[in-house]
Amino acid sequence: MVSFLLPLFLVLAGAVATQATHHSPPSPPVGYYGSSCWNVESIVRSVVQSSLVANPANAPGILRMHFHDCFVQGCDGSVLLAGPNSERTAIPNLTLRGFNVIDEAKSKLEIACPGKVSCADILALAARDVVDLVGGPWWPVPLGRLDGRVSLASNVDLPGPTDSVAVQTQRFAAKNLNTQDLVVLAAGHTIGTASCIVFRDRFFNYDNTGNPDPTIAPSFVPQIQSQCPLNGNPATRVVLDTGSGNQFDTSYLNNLRNGRGVLESDQLLWTTPATRLIVEQLLGLRFPVLSFGLEFARSMIKMSQIEIKRGLDGEIRRVCSAVN
Template sequence: MDTKALVFPTLISTLFSLSVVASVTASLSFNFYAASCPSAEFIVRNTVRSFSSTDPSIPGKLLRLVFHDCFVEGCDASVMLQGNNTEQSDPGNRSLGGFSVIDSAKRLAEIFCPQTVSCADIIALAARDAVEIAGGPVIQIPTGRRDGMVSAASNVRPNIVDTSFTIDEMLKLFNSKGLSLDDLVILSGAHTIGSAHCSSFRDRFQEDSNGKLRVIDKELDSSYANELMKHCGTSASPSVTVNNDPETSMVFDNQYYRNLMTHKGLFQSDSVLLNDNQTRTLVENLANDQELFFERWGQSFLKLTIVGVKADEEGEIRRSCEATNA
């Protein structure tokens, strides 16, 4: 792959990214709720912490939720809308979780600040707080997003990364959202927490004539592949899940990149990051320096959470995250 044809040189890319962030965040603010709802961020953080204390899978679910929200229709809580043919009804979204956390935070916000705090902001803040609660960096993101009024299942597949994607396929999608090749590698670090159903990586194995699985993806470490096959045999229930990170599954750290270096990336879309010289170099740097990962994560996460935002008079502030106000 010729990455030079697809991305700017590092300095130019960084300056361009900063200009994009600046132009979008002009409609947002780091103290957006200071006067209208001073307790907004506290409400979200406290709710995330409360749910996470009884269910350690919550941080990973919230982090996945923000990706699926922002990549489809922008960061506008369209993924929260319920009904026939909404985003939630697409098969790729049926395993999403964390909805109850967002709904709970929204109900509390409505008590203290009626129709003031958007569901879109709650999703972004909840994912930010989930990372911190799991041991990741403390970062600030602007607020002021408004909630969208469109949610269609048909918009999901063209806008969500499939675990079987190549670098070219992922980069094309990321670029369409204003995200760079570096952002792709850094945001893939979200797989340091969370879990996945066996079906999401079953294409790395094949069933033989005796009904047993065998490895067909040589990118996988053999011992790791055997462990995956034990958990996800042909008789395994569709509900069976595997930790994204086999080493520190509940901690937001740079172990994901160290796993990649030893060929223990769960998804094919993880493993392919070693196949390109530019992405491999960044993977190596992040694997060797957790502080660098945390610093770069803050920058890329900010860019993620302003993808396609609706602000000012666009959209609405929903009374309930499950339905539009109309």
């Protein structure tokens, strides 16, 4: 992975600079903290690395948390705020994990460079690091976000597991993300899991038909039914990338190709022509071929800049779970 860090950095840093001319507010710079907190990235990475040794589930947890943060009021760390009726109490966020990792990184940074690094930036760095540490790409994270002061469960309106591609595309477009970003970021499920309650009906009683979704490969149905029986615990979590759930790779996309997508919204990316084309390009089945690692990095940079807070719109929290 080290051999392509420099060219990837140059390509992506150039992409970030290009985006700065088309969006408001402008993209935060790479290397933002400079001498004010020169070791911010190494501190965050050290904490993240230790957390993955202790609990590998923190990898998909932190990546998912970053997504859930950015899609609600922008990438402002609002998902980290605790308290009644905060974003953390919304149903889609009840299963988020990794808050302790962000809190630990924040505590260490407050010792090294107090009052300098936002929780939103820590989460963006941690999301990049978990991907890199499980075999995915590394990318330069633009920094300089401020933390938001508002976190309301009523504001949480995230893409859902049964959304059509048309609905998914609309939701992503509202965040200035295109159809390719949708497919590429959904493929982050290569290290994801989901609770049985989210998708079980699809494997037993799809659309109240009494049968499984016909787009599921027949051999895959009993495999998931055994993991999520009708009388089983609805909170049981299942790997979304069967056979390669701990490694960041394209096997998730191959699973969609073979009718082995767990979530309906994911499988639709293969059965819908516009998104199937992109899946085929990422798998190298259609020209022009797209590099999954490079495109994922690019899309993550775009996502990490959704509605960032600047100036009087935000603050740098002393602790990530509470406003100052």
